[in-house]
Amino acid sequence: MRGARRITHHSRVYRWRFRPSGIESSLSIVRDEGGASRLVIRMPTFLDPWLHFPVLGMNVPEVMTPAFVARALGAAEARGWCPDSRDGDFVLVFTGSHFQLPVEFQELEALMVFLKREEGAPQCIDVIHRLDLMNIAWRQAKAALEDGNQVLALWWAEKGIRVAEKDPVCMGPGMNMRVWFIREYGHQDDHPVLDTRVLVNRFFEDLPWSPKEAVQAAQSAKERQEQNLPPVQESNVVQRHIWMALRRLKRIKGHLPSNEWDKLQPWFDVYRDLSAPLSASCSSGRQ
Incomplete structure (x- = not known):
């Protein structure tokens, strides 16, 4: 940049190319003779910096917001984009006494x-x-x-x-x-x-029981538990899947389209019968 002091240290430099033009841009953290640290991002002036900013070779324009960059590098202040008349690049300079490595x-x-x-x-x-x-x-x-x-x-x-x-x-x-x-x-x-239909469709995939059969399986599991009999593992896995899926769907009941609600209503009607015997066995594996 015009008037900038000589750069004596590069702690890290990222480079990427705009596709398909192959134009190179770079990000670097630099320290000058006076010990001040700066983050410098260079890119061609004919591109809108925030809308056309691939990250590490990936075209992800939504990510490169000023807030993201400032947070990623612990920058104290963003002076903003300005053209560098010397080489025609955009240069974004963040000032501050210290920059973290860009973990994000x-x-x-x-x-x-x-x-x-x-x-x-x-x-x-x-x-x-x-x-x-x-x-x-x-x-x-x-x-x-x-x-x-x-x-x-x-x-x-x-x-x-x-x-x-x-x-x-x-x-x-x-x-x-x-x-x-x-x-x-x-x-x-x-x-x-x-x-929401993604969650509804996932619930009905390979569903082996009707609501009535699910209630019967839950009651049977409760009886076996009361009699100190070992659980039927396969049945318990299916019951847990049903209970947890219904629990998620109940949390978004107010957002379900009417046709999806109609399909799920018979299951919501028996949810209480399913949750009572299953809640204890599911609590340890909730995700």
Whole structure:
């Protein structure tokens, strides 16, 4: 930049290219002779910085808001974008005595790389790693909500749900995230997060019992428990699935379209009969 002191240190530099033009941009944390730290982001002036900002090679324009960048780097102040007449780049300079390493950029990279790979084939990773990736998205969604950015919050939520729902063990937390946002913003047809029909269809997938049969199974389980008999494991798994799915659906009852409500009404009618004997066995495994 014009008038800037000589740069003596680069702690980290990220570079990416705009596709399909191949134009390179970069992000770096620098320290000059006086010891002042600055974050410098360079990109071509003919692009709108906030609308066309790929992150680490991924085209994710919704993510790169000023609040995200400032929070990611612990920046004290954002002076804003300004053209650098020397080389024709946009330069964004954050001033402050100290910058944290951009952990949020690294988390974003890990999440997006994982999703890109999983588009080709399911990734074999352990449950803890998958849940960690989902939690990255959840943290970012909550931060976006705190910034008042609903679009960005839902964008992150969709990424977290995609990670979780690819694994049966992690499916519950993913559906819980979906329920949370539906309660916050309501139902929206064909929305990747807010469509309540996804939860309804998931409930009816491979459902082996009618409401009456589910009540009978719950009563049988209660009787076996009272007689100190071992539970029927397969039956208990199905009962737990039904109870937890209905519990989620009851939390969004007010947002269900009328036709979905009609399909679920017979199950809501027997929910109390199911929850009483099952609540104890489900409480230890709630997601």
